[in-house]
Amino acid sequence: MEQKNITEYEKEYEIKEHPSIKGLQIIEGKNNFPISWLNQQGYCEYQIYLEYMKGIKTQPTAAMTQGSNIHNQLEEIFKQDATPSTFEDAVEASKESASMSREVFVVAPEYGIRGYIDEIWMKPEEIVIIDDKPGRTPYESTMNQVRAYCLAYKEMTGDDRKIKAALRERGTDNLFWIEVFTPDIEKQIKFTIDRMHGLFEGTKPFIATKNPKKCRSCRFKNDCEHAK
Numbered sequence: 001m002e003q004k005n006i007t008e009y010e011k012e013y014e015i016k017e018h019p020s021i022k023g024l025q026i027i028e029g030k031n032n033f034p035i036s037w038l039n040q041q042g043y044c045e046y047q048i049y050l051e052y053m054k055g056i057k058t059q060p061t062a063a064m065t066q067g068s069n070i071h072n073q074l075e076e077i078f079k080q081d082a083t084p085s086t087f088e089d090a091v092e093a094s095k096e097s098a099s100m101s102r103e104v105f106v107v108a109p110e111y112g113i114r115g116y117i118d119e120i121w122m123k124p125e126e127i128v129i130i131d132d133k134p135g136r137t138p139y140e141s142t143m144n145q146v147r148a149y150c151l152a153y154k155e156m157t158g159d160d161r162k163i164k165a166a167l168r169e170r171g172t173d174n175l176f177w178i179e180v181f182t183p184d185i186e187k188q189i190k191f192t193i194d195r196m197h198g199l200f201e202g203t204k205p206f207i208a209t210k211n212p213k214k215c216r217s218c219r220f221k222n223d224c225e226h227a228k
Contacts, residue, residue, distance in 0.1 A: 001121065002099040004090045005082035013109060021200060022052045028109035031200055035115030035148045041196060042141020046208035048199065050220045058219040070171050071118070071132065078102045091157050094122030108155035111193055117149050119168075126162040128178075129153060132170040138177035142167055147189040150181040 018024035018031065025032045040047050050056045060068075082101075090099060100121045107114035121128040131146040146165040154163060163181040168174060179185065198204030208226035209215065221227040 003082040004085040004099045004101045005079055006087045006090055006101050006104050007084050008086040010088050030112050032112045032114055035113050038145045038148055039141045044209035045206045047220055049206040056223045095124055098123040106152035106156050108152040112197055113148055113152050128164045128166055130166045130168050132168050134170050136169050136176040138167050144192055151189055
C-alpha cells in the first residue's frame, strides 16, 4: 500500500476562536469541537467543563505522555517513506490504487466537528479509519471518537465507498475492534454530537460520572466538586 503524507487541502474555511470556551472554534459560523473530546465525554462530561470552560490546567498523566511519544515516533517513521499529496488527490487516486496516510485532518462544519485521524487506509473498495488506543478494550467513548472521524470524512468527501471504523492497540498491528459505518451508526453518532453542542450552548447540563473508580484516577479530582 503506497504511503501518502497529506500536507495540503484545497478547501479553506472561515475559522474563529470561541470567545469563552478554550479549544472550541467557530467554523463557517458554527461551533466546532475536536473529535477527541468525545472520548472525554464518554469518560466523564464534567471533565470537559472543568478543562475547557473553567480553564483548569493539570499535568498530563504518564499514559498520556507515553501515548504521545509513541504517536510521534510512528509519525516520523511514516514521513520518511511517504509521498506528499493533497487530501483531494489522495482520495481520488485511491479509487484506483490503495494507499495509507497518517495524521489526516478532517472537518465537518455542518456537524461542528474536526480532528486528526491516526491512520486511514484508502482502498478502491473501502475506506478504513483507524484510531490508536492503549489496551484492547473498545469502550463506547473510543468507538464514538472513531465513528465521528468516519462522519467527518464522509461529509468532507461525499465518498460513497464502504467506510469502516477501527480501533488498534497502540504500537502494534492489532485491530481489536472494527465495524462498518452504517446509516444506523451514523444516526447514533449524530445524536451524541448534538448532545455535545447542547453542552456548549448551555441547553444541556454536564453530567459527572457516578463511577468512583473513574474519579479516583481522574486528573481533575482535586478541583471537582463531584469527586467521590
